Amino acid sequence: MSDSAEPVLRVEGLKTHYDSTDGFLDRLFGRSRRVRAVDGVDFELREGETLGVVGESGCGKTTLARSVLRLIEPTAGSVYHRGEDLTALSSAELRDRRTDLQYVFQDPLSSLNPRLTAGDVVGEPLDVHGLATGSERDERVRELLETVGLNANYADRYPHEFSGGQQQRLGIARALAVEPEVIVCDEPVSALDASVQSQVLNLLSDLQEEFGLSYVFIAHDLRVVEHVSDRVAVMYLGEFVERGPTDAVFEPPHHPYTEALLSAIPEPDPLWDGDGIRLTGTVPSPIDPPDGCRFHTRCPRLVPDANSDLPADVWRSVAALARRAASADDVTSLTATRGADDRTARLGESTRRSGGSSPRSDPATGSGPTEASRETFGGLVREEFDLPETLPDADAEETLGEAIDALYDDRIGTAATLLEPAFTSPCERHHPPEYEVGVDHGIACLRYDDGFDEEAGTFEEGAEPAGSV
Numbered sequence: 001m002s003d004s005a006e007p008v009l010r011v012e013g014l015k016t017h018y019d020s021t022d023g024f025l026d027r028l029f030g031r032s033r034r035v036r037a038v039d040g041v042d043f044e045l046r047e048g049e050t051l052g053v054v055g056e057s058g059c060g061k062t063t064l065a066r067s068v069l070r071l072i073e074p075t076a077g078s079v080y081h082r083g084e085d086l087t088a089l090s091s092a093e094l095r096d097r098r099t100d101l102q103y104v105f106q107d108p109l110s111s112l113n114p115r116l117t118a119g120d121v122v123g124e125p126l127d128v129h130g131l132a133t134g135s136e137r138d139e140r141v142r143e144l145l146e147t148v149g150l151n152a153n154y155a156d157r158y159p160h161e162f163s164g165g166q167q168q169r170l171g172i173a174r175a176l177a178v179e180p181e182v183i184v185c186d187e188p189v190s191a192l193d194a195s196v197q198s199q200v201l202n203l204l205s206d207l208q209e210e211f212g213l214s215y216v217f218i219a220h221d222l223r224v225v226e227h228v229s230d231r232v233a234v235m236y237l238g239e240f241v242e243r244g245p246t247d248a249v250f251e252p253p254h255h256p257y258t259e260a261l262l263s264a265i266p267e268p269d270p271l272w273d274g275d276g277i278r279l280t281g282t283v284p285s286p287i288d289p290p291d292g293c294r295f296h297t298r299c300p301r302l303v304p305d306a307n308s309d310l311p312a313d314v315w316r317s318v319a320a321l322a323r324r325a326a327s328a329d330d331v332t333s334l335t336a337t338r339g340a341d342d343r344t345a346r347l348g349e350s351t352r353r354s355g356g357s358s359p360r361s362d363p364a365t366g367s368g369p370t371e372a373s374r375e376t377f378g379g380l381v382r383e384e385f386d387l388p389e390t391l392p393d394a395d396a397e398e399t400l401g402e403a404i405d406a407l408y409d410d411r412i413g414t415a416a417t418l419l420e421p422a423f424t425s426p427c428e429r430h431h432p433p434e435y436e437v438g439v440d441h442g443i444a445c446l447r448y449d450d451g452f453d454e455e456a457g458t459f460e461e462g463a464e465p466a467g468s469v
């Protein structure tokens, strides 16, 4: 990797929002649904390095990858290649620039024209950019096939006649044909068997060394990213939440989302000494991302309110109930987002048995509709949200009791209003900026704010974290 100060690629404030309005009713009522797939991403790619971008499915990685090369038009922001803004180029100028910037797709077969032979798949970019003709073209095609480990005599075969790994080699040869300096690799091995994965990763590594390539490497698999990357960016719901040198990102301190991803690796890194925290639920919709820190609806380290006397985990459980009460339409849907392994969503089940909106049925007998007692109902709520029989703080217990009374009476809005003042986290009010935690290592989490008291597990009294409210 070069120490050159000027990055080969610099991305500033990149946003890609698109309209997902669909269906007759959306159009009839003029409803617009803007998907904020990429929502303000900055990064630099240095010469000869690999930047890994990792995150769960639906976090915006592929949209980011395509927006960087303008395969999808970004909504805002800039992408500078060698100092020139790609977002300001005309279509013709951009086409010329594609000799420097190439893309390798996740699904090799669907990205290769099935009517072209392997030779023409690889030779097409040479034709488009007028780089070689006649025997020189044929020779270059043979050379490219051999460079990626394919037999040059296979040039007359069609893509479907190759294995998955060979198809991806073909995609890489096609990208190499124009002698690019940057390749954006979008999940290039995720569709391949494990043994083939490592062959393709080794090929990419060899090519990088031989041709001085720079990669943006998109993946959902943290182990793959660790293997190939010099630096890593962790993406969640359209934003980077952590970025830094690979070694730094894989060792504490971590963003709680990174920590959860690391924790989910089946065979953790021997260096990993985390607690093994569990990430529940899926990435929320980018149409209406959560306020404050976008990870707050799933964060196992959610910062409790500074005035709470409850243990942090208990406070988080009540806060989860408060959030669900604030967003649920009725008591049945209070449990609707719980996972399939949830204890059969018994609270919702009790409601369904009673024929809809009333929670008053008896799940124990299964013979509804019958009136479930307030006590039974309260027990189900506490079980559902992992709450103790009695909270260890009298005021908090009184508030929770009143909220459960309100839920029992189908007054879900009242329950939300009761819980909201004491069970709203600073993480719901403040969008965290990126805090520098080491050399070239930033984490967008309020726990790294100066006002956060590590020992107390919350903010010092009167301290307001940075970040937009």
Ligand code: SF4
Pocket (backbone or CB within 6 Å): 255, 256, 257, 293, 294, 295, 296, 297, 299, 300, 301, 302, 303, 427, 432, 444, 445, 446, 447
């Ligand atoms: S800001 Fe809060 S919700 Fe976001 S990652 Fe940090 S602790 Fe979790």
